[in-house]
Amino acid sequence: MNEVAQIFDRNLLRRRRDRAAPNFDDFDFLARRVGELTADCLEDIRRQFPTALELGCRTGQMAEILQGRSGIETLVQSDLSEAMASRAKGGAGGLTIAADEEALPFAEQSFDLVISCLALHWVNDLPGALIQIRRALKPDGLFLAAFMGGATLAELRAALLDAETEMEGGASPRVSPFADVRDGGDLLQRAGFALTVANTESLEVSFPSPAALLADLRGMGETNATIQRRRSFMRKSTLARAMALYQERHGDSGGRITATFEIIFLTGWAPGPGQSQPLAPGSGQVSLTKALSGDGNQGGD
Amino acid sequence: MSNQDVDPKLLEILVCPMTKGPLRYDREARELVSEKAKLAYPIRDGIPIMLVDEARKLDD
Numbered sequence: 001m002n003e004v005a006q007i008f009d010r011n012l013l014r015r016r017r018d019r020a021a022p023n024f025d026d027f028d029f030l031a032r033r034v035g036e037l038t039a040d041c042l043e044d045i046r047r048q049f050p051t052a053l054e055l056g057c058r059t060g061q062m063a064e065i066l067q068g069r070s071g072i073e074t075l076v077q078s079d080l081s082e083a084m085a086s087r088a089k090g091g092a093g094g095l096t097i098a099a100d101e102e103a104l105p106f107a108e109q110s111f112d113l114v115i116s117c118l119a120l121h122w123v124n125d126l127p128g129a130l131i132q133i134r135r136a137l138k139p140d141g142l143f144l145a146a147f148m149g150g151a152t153l154a155e156l157r158a159a160l161l162d163a164e165t166e167m168e169g170g171a172s173p174r175v176s177p178f179a180d181v182r183d184g185g186d187l188l189q190r191a192g193f194a195l196t197v198a199n200t201e202s203l204e205v206s207f208p209s210p211a212a213l214l215a216d217l218r219g220m221g222e223t224n225a226t227i228q229r230r231r232s233f234m235r236k237s238t239l240a241r242a243m244a245l246y247q248e249r250h251g252d253s254g255g256r257i258t259a260t261f262e263i264i265f266l267t268g269w270a271p272g273p274g275q276s277q278p279l280a281p282g283s284g285q286v287s288l289t290k291a292l293s294g295d296g297n298q299g300g301d
Numbered sequence: 302m303s304n305q306d307v308d309p310k311l312l313e314i315l316v317c318p319m320t321k322g323p324l325r326y327d328r329e330a331r332e333l334v335s336e337k338a339k340l341a342y343p344i345r346d347g348i349p350i351m352l353v354d355e356a357r358k359l360d361d
Contacts, residue, residue, distance in 0.1 A: 011354070074310055076311065076314070080352075082345070082348065082350055082352075082355075085348050086345075086346060086348060089346070089347065089348055094308075095308050095310060095311050096347075096348050097311065097315070097348060097349045097350075097351055098348060098349070098350045098351060098352055098355075099318065099351040099352065100318065100351075100352055100353075103318035103319065103353065104318060105315050105316055105317065105318040105342075105349075105351035106314050106315065106316065107313075107314050107315070107316045107321075108321075110313075110314040111314075
């Protein structure tokens with residue numbers, strides 16, 4: 001796995017999550033909202049999932065949401081941050097571990113369901129992580145993921161970029177890159193999932209000010225963790241300019257601003273015996289030429 | 302079962318994240334030992350810490 005480009009600093013992310021854990025309840029609105037939407041997806045699928053894994057459990061929001069509304073008997077909660085996992089353990093879930101999504105510690109065919117809410121946008125080797133997830137699923141097991149899409153924080157990204165270009169004559173990445181929905185569906189298929197579905201939902205969240213948005217991102221442990229990020233803080237004047245631009249472009253008459261979070265929902269199934277499958281190439285019984293010429297009737301000869 | 306113990310259900314499904322090989326539960330030391338990777342993953346407050354960075358290296 002060494003040849004994979006390292007975009008994100010996983011140790012930095014872990015430290016951020018550890019730091020965010022004690023007060024995470026004050027900043028869990030996004031985790032909760034996306035958790036509820038994910039639980040709704042699950043409810044539409046009329047299946048029982050006796051053994052389930054949640055990747056990126058934070059302090060246990062999803063376990064709380066799922067309690068009493070799904071056919072899950074055993075839920076294993078996992079988070080990269082030990083501090084988050086430790087808080088989740090005290091909640092509704094019970095079985096909790098700390099693990100890295102890039103190196104999963106689960107035996108093959110352990111779970112009927114793997115859920116991941118807002119955890120995979122920080123993974124360097126997403127194809128590798130998806131393959132590991134598929135292997136951890138039993139045949140016909142379901143993977144259900146919600147993650148941040150490319151339009152997330154577009155307003156903030158533009159304001160920072162424009163301010164930095166204007167004030168410092170150049171720009172560096174300040175907001176992490178996100179995947180887009182098409183990538184997501186492709187990646188699932190390449191990782192060997194069947195019957196994949198991808199769709200997006202745009203959440204508009206209102207904040208008292210651009211500064212309050214930044215404070216919330218910090219509280220969520222979601223600030224930029226790219227390796228390419230500038231090690232220096234942004235100049236105060238540049239940040240002030242970015243905040244002013246944001247306010248000017250997206251502020252309402254009362255001074256509040258909106259921020260967009262694009263959430264991509266992905267579902268895929270580990271291949272199983274009962275699923276509809278494409279036939280193997282060359283296994284057809286009817287000649288295509290015959291079929292197209294019109295005299296090949298449906299049953300072949 | 303005390304709060305420090307690892308749930309048997311977890312022990313059934315956990316493997317070494319590095320080698321995907323089996324783990325031995327050392328209850329005394331509160332560690333999950335991967336002989337193949339020569340790493341011992343700590344268990345803190347009943348939570349297995351399955352991170353290679355946090356594991357103790359075993360001597361030969």
